[in-house]
Amino acid sequence: MTVRMVIDTDTxxxxxxxxxxxxxxxxxxxxxxxxxxxxxPVEVSTxxxxxxxxxxxxxxxxxxxxxxxxxxxxxxxTWFHGEDGLGDQGYPLPTRGPELTDAPAALADAIRANxxxxxxxLGPLTNVVVALRQAPDIVDLVGRCVVMGGTVxxxxxxxxAAEFNLWFDPHAARAVxxxxxxxxxxxxxxxxxxxxxxxxEQEALRSLxxxxxxxxxxxxxxxxEAARRQSGTRRMELxxxxxxxxxxxxxxxxxxxxxxxxxxxxxxxxTRGMSxxxxxxxxxxxxxxxxxxxxxxxxFKQMLFQAAQ
Ligand code: RIB
Ligand code: CA
Numbered sequence: 001m002t003v004r005m006v007i008d009t010d011t012x013x014x015x016x017x018x019x020x021x022x023x024x025x026x027x028x029x030x031x032x033x034x035x036x037x038x039x040x041p042v043e044v045s046t047x048x049x050x051x052x053x054x055x056x057x058x059x060x061x062x063x064x065x066x067x068x069x070x071x072x073x074x075x076x077x078t079w080f081h082g083e084d085g086l087g088d089q090g091y092p093l094p095t096r097g098p099e100l101t102d103a104p105a106a107l108a109d110a111i112r113a114n115x116x117x118x119x120x121x122l123g124p125l126t127n128v129v130v131a132l133r134q135a136p137d138i139v140d141l142v143g144r145c146v147v148m149g150g151t152v153x154x155x156x157x158x159x160x161a162a163e164f165n166l167w168f169d170p171h172a173a174r175a176v177x178x179x180x181x182x183x184x185x186x187x188x189x190x191x192x193x194x195x196x197x198x199x200x201e202q203e204a205l206r207s208l209x210x211x212x213x214x215x216x217x218x219x220x221x222x223x224x225e226a227a228r229r230q231s232g233t234r235r236m237e238l239x240x241x242x243x244x245x246x247x248x249x250x251x252x253x254x255x256x257x258x259x260x261x262x263x264x265x266x267x268x269x270x271t272r273g274m275s276x277x278x279x280x281x282x283x284x285x286x287x288x289x290x291x292x293x294x295x296x297x298x299x300f301k302q303m304l305f306q307a308a309q
Contacts, residue, residue, distance in 0.1 A: 004114040005030045005247070006107065008065070009240070010038025010123025010165075011048035012077065012085035013220040018122055018148075018240035019049065020212055021307040023056040025248055030058065031117070032110040034103035036065045038123040038168050039077040040085035045123070048085050050094035055215060059096075065103025066126035069169035072272075077164060082222040089218050103127040108135035116143040120247045122240040124168040125149075125176040132179050144250075145181040148243030149173065150262070150275030152291055154189045157230070159273070161265075163188040167273030170266040177264050177275070183289045184250070185262065185275070186243035195242055195297045196235025197304075205308060213308040238304070245300045246292055253303075256294030259287035 005028050009015045022030050033053065035045040046064045053060050068074035082088040099106065108131050111117060119142045121128060132139060149165035150173075156162040166173040177183065197205065205213050217236070224236050245253045261278040265271045277291060 001027070003028050004117040006032050006034070006110045006114070006117055006119050008034045008036060008103070008107065008119070008121045008123065008127050009045065009049060010036050010040065011045040011052065012039030012081035013087055013223040014238045014240040015039070015122045016048060016052040016086060016219055017216050017238055017304070018244035019052045020056050020216070021241055021244045021248065021303060022120070023053060023058040023060065024307050028248065030060045031114055032106055033060055033062045034065050034107055034127050035062060035098070036103065036123050036127045037067050037074055037076065038165065039081050041076060042067045044085050046098050047094060050096060050098065051091055054094050055212060061106070062098045063101055063103045063106035064098045066130065069124065069126055070129070070171045072170065075168065080223055080226040086219040087222040104130040104134055107131035108138055111138040111141050115141040118143055118247055119145045120244060121145070121147045121149070122243065124165050125172040126169045129172040129175045132176070139180045142181055144184060144247070146184045146186060146243055146247040148186050148240050150185055150264070151187045151189055152275070152277045152293065153279065154187070156274070157188055161271040162273030163275070166264055166275055170264060170273040173273065174264040174266040177262055177288065184246060185289050185291050186246050187275070187291065188239060190292055190295055191239040191242040192233070192237050193235070195295065195300060196233060196237035197301065198235050201301065202236055205305065208305070208308055210308055216308055241304055242295065242300060245303050246295065248303065249299070252299050253295050254292055255296050257290050257292045260289055260291050261285035261287050262289040262291065
């Protein structure tokens, strides 16, 4: 059965690999890609999404969205992904541009036209909350909402308390987590460690010697160096592809998850963007998020290699 998917992304290095995994999956129809500012300015995210779709031979419509957060100032992640978001490899410009419709309207249109679809968010949630405000009915039309973002009260990657996607636009994240969307949260910690490609796996990917295998490695070269400086890892950690694997094959990928009440802090300077997970149900609030706590990393890597063929 073909799965209909809508992807919202701040397309940079790891987003591009996640897009390729979905676009090249035989059982998935990506009906729309919407772009948002985050890793890089939205014009750059849009260009990168179009370029990645072209590499995959996919003519999926791409819609440009929010240029910045709802309230706070934009602080892009080019320090991590490179100025062009794709490791500054000098890739050519895409041959087509985005559609005229803006991303929030496109999200609403795509979800209304494909009830039960999977919405995958790979970046800040600005487009999603604007779409929900403009079209509140869509909250009941989304079958699954897989969010790459947050941590389970764990180590942040942009502040000690927060993961980048929720931190970049904390007010949007707070509203989306409270919206009633059927959120499956893929937190940063399940994307790290063993989930990253070690040196041998990177060499194995390179030895596929396909255009996408080289693209996956090359466009993530800046991010890998930034991650090494940040945490000492020499692995190629791929948060968005990890979340995409959850979306594409939850049954075989997810080996641990639990339902919890999760609230995102929006205003505290210290904990802005923190996903506060009520792990022990001490609030008594009804769960609003399925938190993915463990994945089958070997199965994830098989999916990644399949996408690179
Ligand atoms: O914290 C990781 C997330 O932030 C990923 O989506 C990466 O692309 C960046 O947007
Ligand atoms: Ca991203």
